[in-house]
Amino acid sequence: MWVGYRYGGGIDRVHPQAGGVTIEKGVQRSGDDGLVYFLDYDAKGRLWAGTERGVDMWDGAHWSHYDTDDGLAWTTAT
Secondary structure, eight states: OOEEOOOOOOOEEEEEEEEEEEEETSSSSSTOOOOOOEEETTOOOOOOEEEEEEEOOOSSOEEEEGGGGOOOSOOOOO
């Protein structure tokens, strides 16, 4: 399960474990507590995160970042 924080906190990943859960903090941009406006999956199962700094995509192995340098009209993905 993925958790995004609209008012700061970035993205955490929650892993079910026997007897509880573990939380992997700041998986999107380590050390960053940025705003997350949306989390959604595409048809290929990739996770997309709209943030105050552009859009990030998790392909199951690593994150990719897209912003105005990649053709977005503006950085904030609201």
